Amino acid sequence: MIEAKLSNDNQVLVISIKGIFDFSMLNEFRQAYSTNVDAPVKVIIDMRDTTSINSSALGMLLNMQRHLKKDDREIEIINCNDVVKKIFNITHFNKKFSIE
């Protein structure tokens, strides 16, 4: 399940991903970053409740990056668990995204 929250000043969009981040979240995730995309300067992907990911999540993040980078928006991924962090490390996502 995906929740998208826009800050009061419309500057920051926080997208929280709950459960397994995989292909089944394709449309939901795309909507989360594309429908609220007009105002925010910064997009934060909160993975506090993300249990695991597969390669489609990586594809979705890259597609999101391409979509948002057109307007020079900052992206930050936060609260990853150890396994997810490991996957980001071996796929060199830690060099493509700001990961906390």
Next chain:
Amino acid sequence: MISQYITSIRDGFAHFKLAWLASVIIVIAAGFIFSSILVAATVLMVSIVWAGASLQHFTKLREKTAEEIEASFGGRVDSQAMKCLENIAISSSYELPPLIESMDQLHGVISDASEKLHQSFNGLTKNSAHQSDLTLKIIDQLHTKDSDDPSSLIFDKFSRETSIVLRDYVDLTVNVSDKGIEAANKVQDMTVQMDTMFGLLEQVKYLADQTGLLALNASIEAARAGESGRGFAVVANEVRNLAEQSAELNSQIHENVCLSRESLKETNILVEQIASLEMNHALEAKDNLDEMMLELDKASVFVAESLGISSGISKSIQNDVANAVMALQYEDMASQLNEHVKTWLVKLAKGVEHVQPLLDKGEISNILSVINNVLEKQIELKPASNRAVASSSVDHGDVELF
């Protein structure tokens, strides 16, 4: 006779001892009692004279005894000596030939064993050299030739390349997922566009229906107009036909778009399969690889060290063998000593043969002179070469290897 002699000697000693003891006691006593040096000196001189007489008696007695011994033994010595010489000759004729034969056998055994040992050591040297060569070749093979670092083993290259393969695999996975998701997004876009198309088709269908209805109304109105509306009725009929054809086409398009939407759904599933790869495999592979690298590092160090040691051992074996071969030169000395002993034994046997016939008839003085002649010849012939081998050790001087 001997006991008498011993008693006389004992008597002599007794006199001598007594005289000395008495003189010493008297000197001390005189010194103490009279404190007179003159008296003591006098007594001392008397005692010396006494002791001298005793010594003379002892010497005479000894000379007399020696003469008496020679006189009583003279006749018996000749016969005893003859018997002794005979026995020596007989036992020598029994003992010497087998001894000479044994020396020959000993020589054979030593040279045979020595030859076999030489063969073994030569084989050992060759094999050890071969082993050493192989070790060096292995060391050479294990070092990568294209690397700048000469100490880096082929394992390092292997591990580096494996890392590259894994990285390529991960990059490929990410790339496929990226493109797959992009395709899935496009499919999603197309699905949305098709839904729009369905809406439009509905409107087209509505238009066709309305046109048909209008045509129907028009033909009714034409019939009511009678003869004058006859032409209009034909047109209205044509319009109605066109409306029906239009509705037919519309439903065909609807059908095809429905099929396309089904195809898109299937495409979506395929794209999902392509884009969704479990990353656990890559993680496990990465962990295994890291572990393997560590093991390989350890193994390569161990192999390099072991090969170095092995190479050293081979050299040490070669040295040991060389020393052993050098030590085998003792065989040469043993043979020379053997030969020397044998020569002397043969000479001894010949001497005994020479003496034997004389023993039956001759007198002891004749026989002894013959023996002495033989011995003197030997002494003249070999004045200095008592030893067959000059040195008793192989450590001294250079020794050529066989």
